[in-house]
Amino acid sequence: MNNAQLIEEMRWQLRQIEDRKAENQRLLADIAGRDHATVTSPDRSVTVLAGPGGVVSEVRLAPEAMRFDAGTLSRTITAAIREAVASGAPLRQPPRPAPPQAQPQPPRKQAPADDDDPYDTVFDV
Numbered sequence: 234m235n236n237a238q239l240i241e242e243m244r245w246q247l248r249q250i251e252d253r254k255a256e257n258q259r260l261l262a263d264i265a266g267r268d269h270a271t272v273t274s275p276d277r278s279v280t281v282l283a284g285p286g287g288v289v290s291e292v293r294l295a296p297e298a299m300r301f302d303a304g305t306l307s308r309t310i311t312a313a314i315r316e317a318v319a320s321g322a323p324l325r326q327p328p329r330p331a332p333p334q335a336q337p338q339p340p341r342k343q344a345p346a347d348d349d350d351p352y353d354t355v356f357d358v
Contacts (some may be wrong), residue, residue, distance in 0.1 A: 272317040278306075279313045287318035 234242070247334070273280045278298035282291040292314070296308055 258298055268321075270306040270317050270320040272320065274309050274313045274315050276309070279309050281310075281313040283314070283317035285321065287321045289317065314342040 268285045270283045271280065272283070276297075278295045278301070280291075280293040280295075281289060282293075284290050292310065294306075294310075298309070301309065
């Protein structure tokens with residue numbers, strides 16, 4: 234291979250790497266967004282992202298949220314968190330193993346009771 238071919242091969246490989254990187258980022262963003270609930274307060278000052286099991290993963294405050302007094306901001310954040318947690322997906326439980334299958338047992342011979350004598354004994358002769 235000459236230099237021009239090597240350079241073109243490297244460019245092709247870099248394009249492949251960039252394409253794979255973009256695809257991986259898209260897949261990761263899709264996974265991160267799946268099973269998450271995003272709630273924005275009515276005044277759009279607070280956004281909460283809650284994941285499976287109601288785990289809050291992010292709280293975002295818009296610049297206008299800073300104009301609220303502490304009590305109002307606290308109530309707005311708390312309300313948004315409660316709504317996000319309530320609408321979040323439940324935790325996925327790991328699959329439970331199947332109960333072990335009972336092995337068929339051969340029928341047991343019943344022990345003769347004291348009053349059960351065999352029919353043919355030496356005394357019957």
